[in-house]
Amino acid sequence: MPGRVEGKVALVMGGGQTPGDTIGNGRATALLLAREGARVFVVDLDGDRAAATCAEIRREGGQAESFAADVRQEADVQAAVVACVKAFGRLDLLHNNIGGGLSLGDESAVKMSVEAWDRVFEVNLRGMWLACKWAIPVMQEHGGGSIVNISSAAAHHKYPRVGYKTTKVAVIGLTEYLAAEHAGDMIRVNTILPGLMETPMAIEPRVAEGVAREVVIAERNRQVPLGKKMGSGWDVAYAALFLHSDEARFISGVALPVDGAMLVSG
Ligand SMILES: NC(=O)c1ccc[n+]([C@@H]2O[C@H](COP(=O)([O-])OP(=O)(O)OC[C@H]3O[C@@H](n4cnc5c(N)ncnc54)[C@H](O)[C@@H]3O)[C@@H](O)[C@H]2O)c1
Numbered sequence: 001m002p003g004r005v006e007g008k009v010a011l012v013m014g015g016g017q018t019p020g021d022t023i024g025n026g027r028a029t030a031l032l033l034a035r036e037g038a039r040v041f042v043v044d045l046d047g048d049r050a051a052a053t054c055a056e057i058r059r060e061g062g063q064a065e066s067f068a069a070d071v072r073q074e075a076d077v078q079a080a081v082v083a084c085v086k087a088f089g090r091l092d093l094l095h096n097n098i099g100g101g102l103s104l105g106d107e108s109a110v111k112m113s114v115e116a117w118d119r120v121f122e123v124n125l126r127g128m129w130l131a132c133k134w135a136i137p138v139m140q141e142h143g144g145g146s147i148v149n150i151s152s153a154a155a156h157h158k159y160p161r162v163g164y165k166t167t168k169v170a171v172i173g174l175t176e177y178l179a180a181e182h183a184g185d186m187i188r189v190n191t192i193l194p195g196l197m198e199t200p201m202a203i204e205p206r207v208a209e210g211v212a213r214e215v216v217i218a219e220r221n222r223q224v225p226l227g228k229k230m231g232s233g234w235d236v237a238y239a240a241l242f243l244h245s246d247e248a249r250f251i252s253g254v255a256l257p258v259d260g261a262m263l264v265s266g
Contacts, residue, residue, distance in 0.1 A: 003037025004245040009088040010034075011081065013071060013131050014098035015042035016049020017233075020200025025150065026097035027053045028233035029240045034062030036241060038093065041084035042066045063088075071098050071127030081134040093244045094135040094147045096128040101164035102205050109162040120163030125170050132178055136187060144186030146244045149175050150236070153195040153259040168193075172255050179253030188252035190243045195259025196220045198230040226260030 010033045017024030023031075026044075034040045034057040042057075044050035047068030054064035065087045069076035084091050100106075100123055105116030128149050139145030151171040152164070159165040172191055179189040196202070198217065206216045221229050239258045242248055257263050 003035065004241060004247065005033055005093065006037030008033075008038045008092040008244070009041065009084065009090050010038040010093040010095060010244070011041045011043065011084045011091055011131075011135060012053075012095045012097060013043050013080075013127070014045075014096075015040070015053050016044030016046050017053070018200040018204055019049075020204045022198050022200060022203070023233040024199045024201060025194060025197065025233045025236040026095075027056075028237035029095055029097065030064070031057060031060070031062075032234070032237040032241050033093065033095070033244065034064060035060065036245070039063040039088045040065075041080075041087060041091075043069050043080045045070050071130065072122045074130050077127070077130040078134045081131075081138060085138055090142050091135055091138045092142070092145050094131060094139075094145065095240060095244070096131050096147065096149045098127055099124045099150060099152070099164075099168070100201070101161055104163070106161040106163040108160065112162055117163055120167055124164070124167035125174070128171060129174060132174075132189075136178075136182060136185070139187050140182075140185045145188075146248075147175075147178065147187065147189040148240050148243050149189070149191045151175075151191045151193050151255065153193045153257055153263055155193060155255075156257075156263050175255065176253050183252060188243075188248065190248070190252060191255045192236060192239050192243070193255055193257045193259060193263070194231070194236050195257065195262040196224055196230045197232060197236065199233050223262070224260040225262060225265040229260075231258060231260055 015030040050066035057064035155168040175191040
């Protein structure tokens, strides 16, 4: 049986992960794309984290290469795209996973500093655009492709920090723009809105603040309508796999919640 993305080359931006007990969205997606036949180019600010994802893919018999790059630097992003094409000869799937908030100094609108505002925008929004800027010409050359940008359910519900909220809404706008602009190039562009996921990036910063792990987990689980349990990195990965696969060949410009019915529950 061929895999669902057999023969494709995937560039996963932010495919390492925050250390922790569970799997992150980016690493789970990189692993799943590889299991389903893609060769995966894993990019991360932290080269060791990217290499660890690749090692796991190779252990399972897949093909992967890692690359250290900072999505805030255009030259790094360009170099990552060039290196991906050099390694695997093409680029079919771009997965833009990088995003952050608290760790970048995100705050309420009245407390936020200009520096933190710029940091959140650089990482969450400008980085996604830069990856698209350099990947799209390669996809155009090869007759098409798929881009998935990771936003957040926070785009559509009340959220306490202004930078994350605003950039995650803007990711949807960027996605819609690109989907319309590049439909003629056979490039599909979609976004995923994860809800409350049990990933290290969501749990570890709160634990580091001194809140007991069980309390953080219980608080988050309580808020999820579907089964009173958070989702996992695999839930985002399976949605991404579908959107990147040819099963979604007529789907472009959508924002898919992966949130256990949170958005529809008010
Ligand atoms: N976990 C959740 O509950 C949740 C909910 C909604 C949305 N999301 C979104 O999911 C995405 C992250 O998921 P994850 O679990 O893979 O997170 P993660 O923190 O485990 O992985 C993100 C990776 O991005 C890398 N990174 C950070 N800044 C970078 C930069 N400047 N250049 C290159 N790489 C950089 C980090 O080193 C890290 O390895 C984010 O876009 C986040 O907003 C998560």
